[in-house]
Amino acid sequence: MGTDTVLTAAADEAAERRREQRGWYFYDWACSVYSTSVLTVFLGPYLTSVAKAAADADGYVHPLGIPVRAGSFFAYCVSASVVLAVIVMPLAGSAADRSGRKKPLLALSAYLGAAATAGMFFLAGERYLLGGLLLIVANASVAVSMVIYNSYLPQIAPPEERDAVSSRGWAFGYAAGSAVLVANLVLFTAHDSFGVSETTAVRICLASAGVWWGTFTLVPLRRLRDRRVPSSAAPAAHGWRQLAATVRDMRGTPLTLAFLLAYLVYNDGIQTVISQASVYGSEELGLSQSTLIAAVLLVQVLAVGGALGMGRLARTYGAKRTVLGSLVAWALTLAAGYFLPAGAPVWFFVLAAGIGLVLGGSQALSRSLFSHLVPPGKEAEYFSAYEMSDRGMSWLGPLLFGLTYQLTGSYRDAIISLVAFFAVGFVLLARVPVRRAVRDAGNPVPETI
Structure with missing residues (x-):
């Protein structure tokens, strides 16, 4: 009877682990669309065009009074977002490790990034500063969220499973990025058939990545579990x-x-x-x-x-x-x-x-x-x-x-x-x-x- 109880407990533990793993995969499914559709495809050319529309006769914009070529604005914003992520990532990682409360930090970083991405729908006209701000927030948020996300792997998979579990997460991300890009391609190339302009189609593609990110983040937040650890009063x-x-x-x-x-x-x-x-x-x-x-x-x-x-x-x-x-x-x-x-x-x-x-x-x-x-x-x-x-x-x-x-x-x-x-x-x-x-x-x- 004792053996049966142990076997049942082991089976229940394995089933719970698989459930968490399936939930974990879905964060890659959720956030990879941002990296693929927004950062890699649409935002660079579109934000550059918005900055050029706001540029002076010499082709410069002046964020914070600094003369910047409109064509360099997107690259500078990406660089600034990574600097911000460098500042925040060690603090977020330490807070997650020391408190064991990873889900609130994952939710905060994910939904901050998703909201910034969805807000790109309002990036029109000469609002290049808005676009730069949203890019910096979204890009830093996805970096911070991935630190928290990756830190779950040792908890949800024993050493012999980690390679396979990690690979499946990557596969989910590639699949989501490809699927949404196909939908983006349909909307962009046939925007007249949908009754929207080309610019509006791009804004919809940008914003939809944020909606996708926020929606599918619900799956890991429901399935992943926090492991409590003793906390201390050490500063951030x-x-x-x-x-x-x-x-x-x-x-x-x-x-x-x-x-x-x-x-x-x-x-x-x-x-x-x-x-x-x-x-x-x-x-x-x-x-x-x-x-x-x-x-x-x-x-x-x-x-x-x-x-x-x-x-x-x-x-x-x-x-x-x-x-x-x-x-x-x-x-x-x-x-x-x-x-x-x-x-x-x-x-x-x-x-x-x-x-x-x-x-x-x-x-x-x-x-x-x-x-x-x-x-x-x-x-x-x-x-x-x-x-x-x-x-x-x-x-x-x-x-x-x-x-x-x-x-x-x-x-x-x-x-x-x-x-x-x-x-x-x-x-x-x-x-x-x-x-x-x-x-x-x-x-x-x-x-x-």
Whole structure:
């Protein structure tokens, strides 16, 4: 009877865990639409057009009295949003860890971002300042919410399940992004049939991403459970002190810190390409919004296959060599993008295919490579620093992109400037002896890495 009771309890626990996991997947389903439809496709070109409508005769807008080229405004706002996220993420992560009350923080960050995104419906005329403010709030909110969201993974999945659970979350996000982009494409290309103007169609696409985000966030909020932990009276600055302590601790494993620095550099380039590619396509190459949507859909589809293909390469050549190869591919893709002729969508699709094939794999293999460099028992704090590098430090790329355009007036010069991130990241990563780094971290060295 005792055995039956234990088996029943174990079965109930497994069922509850699966229920939480299914709820957890839905936050990726909810918020990925913002990243795909808003940040990657619609907002860059649209906010740039609004800023140009408000610009003076020399093409400058003046937020806070500062002269800014209208074409640089979107990139500067992305950079500012990441700086804001850097400030807030350690505080939010510390509050979640110390209180155990993650759901209220997830709800706050998610619905603040969703409301800002839905508010983009009112971005019209010359309201570029409103658009910049909403972008900064939404982009910082999604970064903070992802810190809270990712922190649930160790609680809802034992070690042997985490790879599969994490992968399903990514799959849900790609599926949602693709599905909504198809709907966006239908609305945008057939806006006359729906009785709305092209501008109104874009505003509906932007706002609908916020509605989608807020609606499907209800699922994880209903299914995820808070785990109470003893709280203390430590001030909110504990989050920054913990991050600083983790970085100091990494001095004991300097090769792990060296890898994290390399990742910080080249991932900044990756994130900037993702956020600025649509601006380059619309402003420099003169491509239509429907072409940009189709290109992003192509990236979404090929990113899955590219990640799987690069995973197979890593089993043969090792993760480090495969990531280094992907950085070369990123640099060559950007160099090719510099020479793309205007008004030639076929070549832009070729460029999108190149991005899609290396996008998922370069990020997935970087994460798995870092996992070998984490000392046992310090996974949570080290991955918190990794999350900061992944989502919190990607501000220099947009800033460089915006400054280059500000100084040269050329998006081609702005896009080619990003090659520096991949070149420097390549050199830094190539200098990391990963086998010795794994041994120094106290982990067994895989046969191929």
